Amino acid sequence: MVQKDNQNNDGDVKTNLIGHTDGETRQTPNTDNKPGLSKEDLEGKVDYEMSIGSYTDLTEGVLTDDRDERKPSEKPTVPDGGYGWFVVLGCFLSHVIVGGFERNDGVYYLQFKARFNESAQLTSWPGALVSTLRLFLGPVASAVCSMYSVRTTTIIGAIILTLAQILNAFTPNFYFLFFSHSALQGVGRGLMYAPSLIIISMYFDKHQGLAAGLGSSGVGVGTFCLVPFTQFLFDTYGFQGTFIIMAGIALNGMLVAMLYRPLSMHRRFTQETRITDTDQLEVEQEVVLAQLAEAGDSTSIQSIRLHRKSVSVSEKEDSRALTHLTSTGPVPEQKQSEGWCLSSLKICFPVEHQGKAGSNKKKLFHFGLLKDPSFLMFCVSIGLFTAAFKAAFTFIPALVKSKNLSESDAAMVLSICGIFDTLGRIVSGLILDRPLLRPHRLLLYNSFVFAIATVSFILPFLKSFATLSVMCSFYGALTGAYISQKSVVLVDILGIENMSSSFGLLICFQAMGMCAGPPLSGALRDAFGGFDEAFYLGGCFMVLAGLLMIASNIFLTIKNRRHRSHQKPAKLPETEAQ
Template sequence: MVQQDENSRSASVAGSDINDFAANNSVKTLPEDDYITNHHACSSSADQITEECEERKAPDRGWGWFVVLGGFLVHFIMGGFERSSGVMYLQLLSRYNRSATATAWVLSIFSTLRLLLGPLASAMCNRFSCRFVVMIGAGISALGVLISGFVPAISYMYLTYGVLCGLGRALVYTPSVVAVGYYFNKRRGIAVGISTSGVGFGCFLFPPVIELFFNYYGYSGTFLILAAIISNFFVCGALFRPLELQWKLMEYDRRKKKVTIARESLLDSKIVRKIEKNTSVEDNEHIESQNMSVFKRKLSKIKLAFKSAHTPQTKKPLLEFALFKNFAFCALCMQIFLFTLSINITSLFLPALAKEKGVSNLQGAYLVSILGICDALCRIVVSSFLDLKRVKPYRLFIYNVVMFLTAIVSILLPSMTSFTQFAIVCGLYGMLSGTYISQKSVVIVDVVGVASLSSAFGFLMVAQGLSNLTGSTVGGMFKDFLGTYDWAFYFAAIGIVSGGLAMATGNIWLYRKKRRENHAERNNLN
């Protein structure tokens, strides 16, 4: 009898503990940006609503940092290729002996398609997953670079290096930015800053190394090595675990923890067994798969690994064209278009400008490296600063001021006459451009919200791609018709100032809109 009384008391205590646990885990209201998908997609059961809604927020931790690592590696490789375009430009001029405009078109198509096809990559991310899209892009990019090392004329380079590599990089770049934005909310600024800082480190390392590759291994040998390097995008894609899979793994860990707590509390064996029934995430799937073939079970696991983060109840349109009703977003697109003129012209024609002023080819590659390392360091430092609670409200204003400062530095570049002078100005330019680029996706969220990040980023890539196409072509025309690269940089500075004014207009509109909404909300409360 005493034994039974003790057991009954233990069971009652266990029951009350479970009730207390359920009461303390009621659904809480979370900030809107914490949710990646609509929380109404959760099941109707009260317990399942609590569990699933809590998991549908941005993790802000754990595997998210491996996603940041994948994004860093993508930006490291891609940024290295992008910022080495000046070195590639001189090599193409030497090999094919064509005009500056015709040669610049190869690199222009290469950069432009990566951006113009941003909406395609965004639509594929909404339909499939970031991991799947990156894997496809990695294969296309590696193939394009490999073939480019053996083409006999520059006209073929338009197709192999321009179209194939541009398409592949588009399918890699957009998912690498979007995935980081999905995994983080409170730490989004620093996460994006670390991820995009790979561009600066790639810019520091790649130009002189590629220049040495061309000197030691020749033209075709260098492209073979570059194809092997770009194949590392497959590794990056593997790190972009779909959020749907991440939520299921987090749910599995939480249920395992419940079993551990139950055992430590010496609950009745029946209660432990009841909880264990819900421990595995794939219990229901496992029961159904008993009669399935081994091939089908393996196929279902592969589908889960590449599954989109959007559940059937929360499927979004492939592209959200309604974003263009937002004037601030339209102003942001215009600003991106105009500012990219400077970024593209500087990375493409900086070594050529320095050579025109008496600086050697290798020193010109070092200038790009100096710009890159200052870019990388500033991305991390400034991202941490702009993530501070007191600074966040002024992020758009700081972003706008940086543009005008960049214009001043761009005007100074053609006036430099020695390597030391170029190095100082390039360092300043790298710091400012790093601040600008690292906050691009964060500013997008500030303007349109995280739910529209994928589509908005794709549209901005189109604006950036059109700017790339215009900038490099116009820069080459300045050289062909005026005989100097100076006016290309002056043209870029005018574009930056115009972009800053466009964004200032959008910021004023957004500020007035938010003030009206806050005023209306206060009136409703009163």
């Protein structure tokens, strides 16, 4: 798209150019008697395309619109539907694979024990390490998403997960499982898990809670589909055949990644429309902007590239009338290869990236976010919740069996818990996305953890299958809601711009909780001879997590009030580049 700069009475457009030289560029003004390119010259096959990558950073530029002036601080718009629901489908399928493999650890434990005949404690380590490693790799997975893309990260994870299954099939001894099953599979799961949650926040705002709930509900589906299917495979095809088939299932993660269309590609597909009327386009002459050298922290627009391919205009809501984009200062002279360069360009694009060039460089570990008290307390709260949650799901079958119920009853109670886990994820998204409840989302989210604590304290007192089933259904629904909405709450606390970096740190705290919870509960079992104390400890962890969430909400409220009190309306610069 090309925008008018200066227009005379005849309708010609004048564009300030930097002269064309072989070795360097210099600014040369237009003259009034220089002929322009008429609209008739554009008849037939007009072939231009504006390409700015994925909305290239327009450094210190300001976009104005006669109808709707956008503030520089306004966050980029998101689709909030449309193709985003296919992204949710990809997230759902990713959770089916990762969640199903995660819940398969109990089945794998029995097979490893029968095949290698090691002690129970040693045999449990590969399954414990793979879950912990998946979470500890959160910052790495988030950094890979930031530096490359969500799609690329998911593909890498699927390949590694597939390789791990193949190596498991031909493992020569038990200790090789620490490499193939624990290390490789943990990396593969981690690189598939984090992107599936990050991309939801990229595509959704108003319906983010519902989208997150639908996507993460794949864990429950994976549990009820893959776990019995895996046991069937072991019974039918044996150890090697099962893991080869599981490798094929893991490879489907690459197909899942294809649904993760980059947001920039989505916007280009939805915003561009071929120009069929040459009256929409008026230019003075063919221009190709040469790409200038990267200017680091320079405060002026350095380059935007025009490719002679196609002319397109946007008909989406975010597109405005062709208006002005003005740099804040003159473009300095510099060495450059042959080409034409604009010292002043006026064009319209939706605001997405503003700020200094180089400000969007990615950080591998953004530990500076932990200086925010609200975020730090939220992370610790999630860590405590995970410790109690992991211990509870580890010992619920044992607790049921200790009430003089059968192993099948214990498995059924756990299955009921999983069913309501899925329902809780979906329903919580619907509830927390209601317009009346969205402003109070953090408060409602905080109430979930206190409800879970109450259930944890009640469970040891129940004796019958019916009462245990009812209470475990509440436990599953509440924990499912709490887990599925953590990425949504994270955006409420830090904003979408910090989603990738902050989510990785959050998962790290989850990993620490996963490591600490079951061993502490197991120590109480050894000390007191029962499982009741493990659930009491879990209830205490939940109460402490809820108190930290209250403190986090208080700090966040104070921070937001201070921000609003110091915020001033942004002023649009009136000076154009010379």
